[in-house]
Amino acid sequence: AHAWGYAANNGPDKWVSNFPVADGPRQSPIDILPGGASYDSGLKPLRLKYDPSNCLEILNNGHSFQVTFADDSDSSTLKEGPISGVYRLKQFHFHWGACDDKGSEHTVAGTKFPFELHLVHWNTKYPSFGEAASKPDGLAVVGVFLKIGDANPSLQKVLDAFNNIRAKGKQTFFADFDPKTLRPGCLDLDYDGSLTTPPLLESVSWIVLKEPISVSPTQMTRFRGLLFTGEGEAPCCIVDNYRPPQPLKGRQVRASFK
Numbered sequence: 001a002h003a004w005g006y007a008a009n010n011g012p013d014k015w016v017s018n019f020p021v022a023d024g025p026r027q028s029p030i031d032i033l034p035g036g037a038s039y040d041s042g043l044k045p046l047r048l049k050y051d052p053s054n055c056l057e058i059l060n061n062g063h064s065f066q067v068t069f070a071d072d073s074d075s076s077t078l079k080e081g082p083i084s085g086v087y088r089l090k091q092f093h094f095h096w097g098a099c100d101d102k103g104s105e106h107t108v109a110g111t112k113f114p115f116e117l118h119l120v121h122w123n124t125k126y127p128s129f130g131e132a133a134s135k136p137d138g139l140a141v142v143g144v145f146l147k148i149g150d151a152n153p154s155l156q157k158v159l160d161a162f163n164n165i166r167a168k169g170k171q172t173f174f175a176d177f178d179p180k181t182l183r184p185g186c187l188d189l190d191y192d193g194s195l196t197t198p199p200l201l202e203s204v205s206w207i208v209l210k211e212p213i214s215v216s217p218t219q220m221t222r223f224r225g226l227l228f229t230g231e232g233e234a235p236c237c238i239v240d241n242y243r244p245p246q247p248l249k250g251r252q253v254r255a256s257f258k
């Protein structure tokens with residue numbers, strides 16, 4: 001079976017043939033209707049605690065790039081909010097469009113943002129990420145929308161590392177980055193969902209932050225210079241690496257705000 005991707009021949013509407021869960025009851029992303037979310041006064045504020053020294057490397061995995069963190073201790077964790085227990089940060093990555101009118105995976109009342117950041121965490125009640133990834137409460141992903149605006153200084157450090165990871169498979173040392181600097185306010189919309197890329201496992205508690213952070217047009221074009229393809233192959237830029245919204249199938253979205 002050819003590898004999954006985002007092209008016409010291997011994109012999101014083709015994934016179900018190798019990953020039947022693509023048609024499951026709790027798939028992600030979704031279109032979020034803030035008016036349809038129910039305010040949950042029991043929701044405590046989300047607690048992100050990240051240690052920049054846990055940052056290991058930045059990698060172009062052929063469908064996005066990810067910044068990987070050391071997850072062998074509880075020094076970079078997510079707590080409270082809709083989740084119980086302690087979840088460790090494993091990696092963060094982005095999804096984006098070829099142009100500014102699309103790119104995010106979640107949408108808000110049909111509105112698409114040009115980018116979406118995902119911070120992937122796993123539940124430490126399980127021995128490893130791989131174990132947690134197949135459990136209904138195994139993963140928690142924080143989604144942050146990016147909009148066009150002022151340059152984002154903390155993002156610049158990530159973009160400056162791109163020169164070493166332009167081609168698929170390239171990776172480079174990347175240290176001392178605190179993803180908390182990428183966090184906007186604390187209004188979040190929560191629901192039970194899945195990974196948005198194969199294997200599309202239905203193990204994710206999604207925590208989508210309502211307020212976007214800003215990136216400048218120059219910073220955005222840097223993302224679009226990354227390549228899906230390996231060195232020596234005909235260059236194909238990573239763009240439109242997003243899955244469209246999936247059916248809600250009766251799920252409730254909880255809001256941490258009125």
Ligand SMILES: NS(=O)(=O)c1ccc(C(=O)O)c(S(=O)(=O)NCCc2ccccc2)c1
Nearest residue numbers: 091118120130133141194195196197198199
């Ligand atoms: N958009 S998302 O947050 O759902 C997501 C996207 C990509 C990946 C990834 O592995 O690259 C991941 S991951 O880091 O969670 N890995 C999922 C695939 C996987 C499952 C089980 C063991 C290893 C990898 C998550």
Ligand SMILES: [Zn+2]
Nearest residue numbers: 093095118196
């Ligand atoms: Zn993602």
